[in-house]
Amino acid sequence: MIINHPLLGPRDAAEFVYLGDASLINRPDGLTADASGDFYEYLYLRDNPAGLHKELWYHEQGDRSWLVVTRNTLTHEITEVELARDVAKAQGRDK
Amino acid sequence: MRYSALKIIKEGLTGNKGWTPAWREPEPRSQYDVVIVGGGGHGLATAYYLAKVHGVTNVAVLEKGWLGSGNIGRNTTIIRSNYMLPGNQPFYELSLKLWEGLEQDFNYNAMISQRGILNLCHSDPQRDAYARRGNAMLMSGADAVLLDADGVRKLCPEMDFDNARFPIKGGLWQKRGGTVRHDAVAWGYARGADERGVDIIQNCEVTGMQINNGVCTGVETSRGRINAKKVAVCVAGSSGRVMSLAGMRLPIESHVLQAFVSEGLKPTIPGVVTFGAGHFYISQSDKGGLVFGGDIDGYNTYAQRGNLPTVEDVCEGGMALMPNIGRARLLRSWGGVMDMSMDGSPFIDKTDTKGLYFNGGWCYGGFKATPASGWCYAHLLATDTPHETATQMRLDRFQNGRMIDEKGMGAQPNLH
Numbered sequence: 001m002i003i004n005h006p007l008l009g010p011r012d013a014a015e016f017v018y019l020g021d022a023s024l025i026n027r028p029d030g031l032t033a034d035a036s037g038d039f040y041e042y043l044y045l046r047d048n049p050a051g052l053h054k055e056l057w058y059h060e061q062g063d064r065s066w067l068v069v070t071r072n073t074l075t076h077e078i079t080e081v082e083l084a085r086d087v088a089k090a091q092g093r094d095k
Numbered sequence: 096m097r098y099s100a101l102k103i104i105k106e107g108l109t110g111n112k113g114w115t116p117a118w119r120e121p122e123p124r125s126q127y128d129v130v131i132v133g134g135g136g137h138g139l140a141t142a143y144y145l146a147k148v149h150g151v152t153n154v155a156v157l158e159k160g161w162l163g164s165g166n167i168g169r170n171t172t173i174i175r176s177n178y179m180l181p182g183n184q185p186f187y188e189l190s191l192k193l194w195e196g197l198e199q200d201f202n203y204n205a206m207i208s209q210r211g212i213l214n215l216c217h218s219d220p221q222r223d224a225y226a227r228r229g230n231a232m233l234m235s236g237a238d239a240v241l242l243d244a245d246g247v248r249k250l251c252p253e254m255d256f257d258n259a260r261f262p263i264k265g266g267l268w269q270k271r272g273g274t275v276r277h278d279a280v281a282w283g284y285a286r287g288a289d290e291r292g293v294d295i296i297q298n299c300e301v302t303g304m305q306i307n308n309g310v311c312t313g314v315e316t317s318r319g320r321i322n323a324k325k326v327a328v329c330v331a332g333s334s335g336r337v338m339s340l341a342g343m344r345l346p347i348e349s350h351v352l353q354a355f356v357s358e359g360l361k362p363t364i365p366g367v368v369t370f371g372a373g374h375f376y377i378s379q380s381d382k383g384g385l386v387f388g389g390d391i392d393g394y395n396t397y398a399q400r401g402n403l404p405t406v407e408d409v410c411e412g413g414m415a416l417m418p419n420i421g422r423a424r425l426l427r428s429w430g431g432v433m434d435m436s437m438d439g440s441p442f443i444d445k446t447d448t449k450g451l452y453f454n455g456g457w458c459y460g461g462f463k464a465t466p467a468s469g470w471c472y473a474h475l476l477a478t479d480t481p482h483e484t485a486t487q488m489r490l491d492r493f494q495n496g497r498m499i500d501e502k503g504m505g506a507q508p509n510l511h
Contacts, residue, residue, distance in 0.1 A: 001402055014404040018394045018509060020348065043506050044437050044493040045344040048335030050397040073349070073396045 003069060004081045008062060015061040021046055022054035022068045025088055050074055056084060098202055117282060118289035123296045123318050127155045129476055130314060130323035132301050132337060133330035134158025136167035136277070137454060137461065139284035139295075140469020141329060141476070143201065146291035148470070149477035154293045155323075156285075157316060159300040163281035166332050169399070169431035170462040171354050171386050173367050173378065175212045175272035176237045179228045182487030182499035183440060184235040189484045190467030191237070191271060197466060203283030205275050206381065210366035212272030213242075213250060215416070217261040217372045225267040232269070240268045250365050254417045261372035261415060272367060274378050274386075280465060304341040304451070311341070311451035327452045327476055331441075332432040333397070334455035341451060346437040346493050348508040350391045351430040352459045353401040355409065357423040359383030368416075375412030377420075385423060387413060391435065391459065393509040401430045433459050439511030440499035443471050443481065444490045452476060453490060458511055 001013035028038035050073055057067045066084035071077065085095065096102075096115055106113050129145060131138045134156045145151040158164075174194050176187040198205050216222045222241070229239035240246075243265045244256060256263045285295055296318070303315035304326065313322035330337045335349055364379040377387035389409035392401040406428065414421055436442070436456035441464065443454050454472045457464060471482035481488070487499055493506075504510040 012404075013394075013402070020395070020508070040494050041344075044346040046335070046346070046348050047339075047344060048348050048395065049339075050333075050336050050349075053395055055395060071394075074398055076396065076398055076402070 001076055001078065003057060003067065003078060005059065005062070005065075005067065006081055006083055007065070008059075011059070011062060013057075015059060016057040016067075017060045019056040019058060022056050022084075022087070023047075024056060025068075025084060026091075052079070098204075117286040118295055121294045121296065123155060123157075123294065123299060123316070123321055125320070126322045127294075128153040128323070129325045129327060130154075130321055131156045132314065132326065132328045133165075134162050134285070134295060134297065135165045135329070135331075136163075136281050136284065136465040137331065137457075137468045137472070138329040139281055139288060140465050141327065141454070141472040142288040142293045142295075143284045143291075144469050144473035145476060146288055146293055149473055151477055152292035154288075155321065156288070156293060156295045157299045157301055157314070157321070158295070158297045161297050162285055162295065163278050166431045166433065166461060167281045167465070168278055169354070169429060170277055171376070171378070171388050172274045172277045172462060173212065173272070173376070174207070174275055174463040175269055175367070176235075176463075177212065177214065177228065177232055177239065177267065177269050177272070178501060179231040180499050180501055183501060184231060184237070186467055186471070186484040186488070187464065188235050188237045189470065190464050193466030193470060194275065195271070197283070201283040201287040203279060203286060205279040205283055207273065207275045208381070209271050209273040211250075211268060211270045212367040212369070213247065213365075214267045214369045215247065215371040216264050216266055218264065221371055222265055225265075229267050238269060238271050240270070242266050242268050251368060253363060253419050254368075255415070258415065266371075274367065274380075277462060284469070301337060301340070306341060306448055306451070309447070310449045323450075325450050325452060325476055327454065327472065329454040329472065331434045331455045331457045331461050334434045334453070336397070338453065341446070341448060343446065345455070346490070347434045347456050348395050349397050349432050350393065350435045350509060351396045351398065351401045351432055352388065352391045353405055353409070353428055353430045354386065354388040355406075355428045356380070356426050357385040357420070358426050360385065360423060363419075370412050370416045373412035373415060375409060375416060377413065377417075384426065385420060391433070391509060392430075397432055399430050399432055433457065433461065435508035435511060437493060437506045437508060438498040438500040439502055439504065441468070441488055442490050443468065443475060443485045443488045445475070445479070446490065
C-alpha cells in the first residue's frame with residue numbers, strides 16, 4: 001500500500017506504524033461521572049467497518065507525524081490522507 | 096453410512112457405486128430451536144455437539160458460501176495446547192483431548208498427526224519463560240518437555256544453531272501437538288451433525304437480525320426469514336459485520352493473516368517448529384510442502400489477501416532460522432481474515448440481547464480450538480451456563496478488568 005503523505009508525497013506503508021480507528025483521537029474526559037464507561041468504550045470497543053475506515057498511521061520511519069488515513073477495508077484502496085493534527089483542529093481542539 | 100477400511104475395499108471391488116452424499120441439502124424451515132450463523136469449523140462443531148451431547152437436534156447451520164469456505168480452510172492446521180493463563184490453558188487442553196479422539200468419534204479421517212510442536216528459545220530469559228509456561232501446561236494436565244540445544248538438535252538438526260545473533264539455546268516441546276487436515280474437520284463435523292438431524296443450509300447469508308424489546312427471535316436471510324429460540328453467531332473474521340446487524344460494537348478488529356506453501360520436499364521438518372526471535376512458524380504437510388506463516392499484516396481489513404512487506408518479513412524469519420529452505424520455491428500464499436480481540440483471547444458468551452449468543456475473537460488461534468469451541472458453545476446454548484473451561488471468555492471482561500492477555504500487550508489488537 002502507498003500512503004499519500006500530505007507533506008512528503010507517496011510513501012510506502014511499510015514506513016508507518018498502524019494504531020487503529022481514528023476515533024482514538026477523541027480521548028474522553030476523565031473527570032466526568034461516567035468516565036469509566038466512556039473509557040471502556042474508547043479503549044476497547046470498535047466499529048470495525050467493512051468499507052471506508054478512518055484510521056491512525058504514525059510515520060515512524062519518516063517525519064514522525066500522525067496521519068488520519070481513509071482506507072477501504074474491503075479493497076485496501078486509500079482515498080484520503082490528512083494530518084491528524086489538522087483533523088483534531090477542525091474538530092475544535094487547540095492541538 | 097459408516098465408513099471403514101472394509102467398506103473402502105468392498106466399494107473398490109464393486110466400482111465405488113455405493114457411496115452416498117455425506118450430508119443433505121435441505122430447504123430452510125421457518126422455525127428452529129437453535130440457528131447457528133456460520134458454517135465453518137466452530138459452527139459445525141457446535142451443531143455436532145449440540146446434537147450428540149445435548150440431544151438438541153432442531154438446529155440449522157446457515158452458511159453464506161459453501162461449507163468450509165472460510166477460515167477452516169485457510170489456516171496452517173496446527174493443534175497444540177501450550178498456553179499459560181488459567182483462563183485459556185484448560186480450554187485448549189480440552190480441545191487437544193477432543194482432537195485425540197475426534198476421528199473415532201465422528202467416524203471420519205481427519206488425518207490428525209501428533210508429530211509435536213517445538214517452540215525455540217534463543218536467550219536465557221526466554222528459556223526461563225518457557226520453563227514457566229511448561230510448568231503451567233503440566234499443571235493443567237498437558238504435556239511439556241524443556242529441551243536444551245542438544246535435545247533440539249536431535250529433533251531437527253538442519254537449523255542455524257550457532258547463528259551469531261539468535262543462537263538456538265533450546266525449546267519447549269509439546270509432543271501431543273501436531274497438524275490436522277483442516278477441510279476434513281469441517282466435513283466430518285458436518286456429516287456427523289447432518290446424520291443427527293441438523294439442517295446444514297449453504298448459500299444462505301444472514302442479512303438482518305430480528306430483535307424486539309431486547310429479545311432476538313430469528314434472522315433475516317437471503318433465503319427468507321428464519322425464526323429461532325436461540326441465534327448463535329459463530330463467524331470469526333466477520334464478527335464485526337454480523338454483530339453490527341444486531342447493533343453491537345465488539346472489542347474486536349478484523350485483520351488479515353497470510354500463510355504460505357512451498358513445493359513438495361523430502362521430509363525435513365519433524366513437526367511444527369516456531370522461531371522464538373521473530374514471528375515465524377513452519378510445518379511440513381503430508382505431501383511434503385513446507386507450510387509456514389508469521390505476523391498478521393497489522394491493519395484493519397476484510398480482504399482475504401495481504402501485502403508484500405509481510406511476505407518479506409515472514410520469509411526473512413524463515414531464513415534466519417533455517418537457511419536451507421531458501422532454495423525451496425513458493426507454490427502459493429493466501430490470506431484469512433480474523434477477529435483480533437483486545438487481549439488476544441476469544442469470546443464464548445451470551446449477549447445483552449436475550450436469545451443472541453456470540454462466539455468469536457479467535458485471533459489467529461481458532462483452528463486448534465475448533466472442538467473445544469464447539470463443545471463449550473453447545474454447552475452454553477443448551478444449558479445457558481458457560482462450560483467450566485470457558486468461564487472467563489466473556490464479552491464484559493474488559494469492563495470489569497478480567498482480561499486474558501496471554502502476551503501482555505494491552506488493548507492493541509495488531510500486537511497480539
